[in-house]
Amino acid sequence: MLYSEKVMDHFRNPRNVGKLDNADGVGEVGNAKCGDIMKIFLKIEEGIITDVKFNTFGCGSAIAASSMATEMIKGRSVEDALTLSNRAVVEALDGLPPHKIHCSVLAEEAVRAAVKDYYDKNGIAYNPKLFKNAHECEHCHL
Amino acid sequence: MRVYADHAATTAVHPQVIEAMLPYFRTHSGNPSSLHTAGQEAASVLADARARIAKCLNAARPEEIYFTSGGSEADNQAILSAAELGAKKDKKHIISTKFEHHAVLHTLNKLEKAGFEITLLDVPPNGVIRPEQVAEAIRPDTALVSVMFANNEIGTVQPIAEIGAVCRERGVLFHTDAVQAVGHLEVDVQAMNIDLLSLSAHKFHGPKGVGALYARRSIRLQSLIEGGAQERGKRAGTENIPGIVGMATALEWACAHREEHAAQLRVLRDKLISALSAIPHSVLNGDPDARLPGNVHFCFEGIEGESLLLLLDDAGVEASSGSACTSGSLDPSHVLLALGRPHEVAHGSLRLTLGYETTEEEVDHIIRTVPGIVAYLRSISPVWDALEKGERPYILA
Structure with missing residues (x-):
């Protein structure tokens, strides 16, 4: 089997799939040319992520990683969400095949991009070093 | 099935x-x-x-x-x-x-x-x-x-x-x-x-x-x-x-049995092609006539091939994509790129290849299954959302 049971479960029954109309933060990363785009919507009340939704164009592991990442930040503080690492997503999914690790990187980046959007929209000061540059598509030689 | x-x-x-x-x-x-x-x-x-x-x-x-x-x-x-x-x-x-x-x-x-x-x-x-x-x-x-x-x-x-x-x-x-x-x-x-x-x-x-x-x-x-x-x-x-x-x-x-099988396969192939062509923003890859009797190959805009294959498998249809996602490389199929399909479309490919054992009931099952899965994957795709809102132009008519 290419994927773990956990990956297949999150792929077949993705949690938090959808969009939020009045999201407080929206992050989109990836590139359709590379075959994956993730978009994460955050509802934030008093620094807590009260709701989160995602839309993903991508392979099975991209959908599963989005689903898992949203589960891992739901109900947590914005600061906690920023500590979410791709490694933690991979572990929670009981592993990903080596050539699919970038899907977990995208999930981490999508969460950070959504938080950054929330900070920007609300004039909240932050250390720019917290946020890496936009996804540079290093995985697909374009 | x-x-x-x-x-x-x-x-x-x-x-x-x-x-x-x-x-x-x-x-x-x-x-x-x-x-x-x-x-x-x-x-x-x-x-x-x-x-x-x-x-x-x-x-x-x-x-x-x-x-x-x-x-x-x-x-x-x-x-x-x-x-x-x-x-x-x-x-x-x-x-x-x-x-x-x-x-x-x-x-x-x-x-x-x-x-x-x-x-x-x-x-x-x-x-x-x-x-x-x-x-x-x-x-x-x-x-x-x-x-x-x-x-x-x-x-x-x-x-x-x-x-x-x-x-x-x-x-x-x-x-x-x-x-x-x-x-x-x-x-x-x-x-x-x-x-x-x-x-x-x-x-x-x-x-x-x-x-x-x-x-x-x-x-x-x-x-x-x-x-x-x-x-x-x-x-x-x-x-x-x-x-x-x-x-x-x-x-x-x-x-x-070549001619007998080819005649039988062409009927099933063409039924499948005509049914899948009804999916909006899709395209048949390759000449409709100068093609193998059992080959059907489509691109669907706004979705990625691997997730389509996995869901088709869950629904009982064993197919292939040509999307290299499954083969350990992330580049889309060199065949589709050679054909002039842009990367974003080449990722959403599906190859269905029939054999002499394939029955019409089986083809009907494929026809019943594919459109719904494509529609579902589009419903969770930010690319499809952007296409529908006009934020991104459709590549496939």
Whole structure:
């Protein structure tokens, strides 16, 4: 089997799939040319992520990683969400095949991009070093 | 219901083929190189299988058939042999196409590094190479033209007889990777002026791990595997007698039923094509007529092929994508890119390949299944959302 049971479960029954109309933060990363785009919507009340939704164009592991990442930040503080690492997503999914690790990187980046959007929209000061540059598509030689 | 719609990947061994192979596992297990009775029986079985395969391809002599481990080995040996023959006459230019199988493309890469000049012909939008493209690319130093008989992803059938005629007229060797064609289309190496042809048994209901290279008598092959004198010194290693008998039996069976199966498959194929064409923003890849009788290949905008395959599998449909996501590379199919499909569309591909066992009920199941899964994946796709909102232009009408 290419994927773990956990990956297949999150792929077949993705949690938090959808969009939020009045999201407080929206992050989109990836590139359709590379075959994956993730978009994460955050509802934030008093620094807590009260709701989160995602839309993903991508392979099975991209959908599963989005689903898992949203589960891992739901109900947590914005600061906690920023500590979410791709490694933690991979572990929670009981592993990903080596050539699919970038899907977990995208999930981490999508969460950070959504938080950054929330900070920007609300004039909240932050250390720019917290946020890496936009996804540079290093995985697909374009 | 489980529907196997991946016959271009491999086929099930036909029951008659299994029956024909069994004695060579059970009782007749001699080595053709042995002098005793069991060995000589095996040698005669081998000669018989060679003659039967030669006849199916209309080869002039059984000795023009060399047994290999499969299509990839045959492709490697054909191209490397032709390159060596060319190099001796200072001809170091090879013509092929951008949508060949990797067994051809990677062998050509190797030759390019060794100092050969490789011209890869562009693929016209319908996926059918024009013989004039080949004629225009031939130079005085061209050693070989290699064009596949039928494409393994989009199923388009190439004008092999016309390309063969061009090559013969210009005195250039012609190889065709006929792995997808043999047993499914008419193949006549003499009438089509084919000098070298690769085939693989498991694509026409024979066993895996066995194939053949046809090489016209005047062509001196280069051995890839050194050792004993099997295959007249061109392929060392004890012959896979059960596999070779299975291949000969499968090929005779496939050729005997070729027209009947093709007619039946075309009806199912066209039903499937017409049903899937109703999905908005989708496109059939490759010419609708010049294509293998069992091949259906689509791109659906706004979704990615691997998730489509996984959900289809859950719904009982075993298919393939051509999207390299499944094969360990993240680049979309080189065949679709060669066809001119942009990356974002090439990612959303689906290949359904039918076989003689495929029933109309199975095709109906595919037709009931695919549109809903495409619609679901689009409903969770930010790309589709942007297309629908007009934030991104549709690529497929």
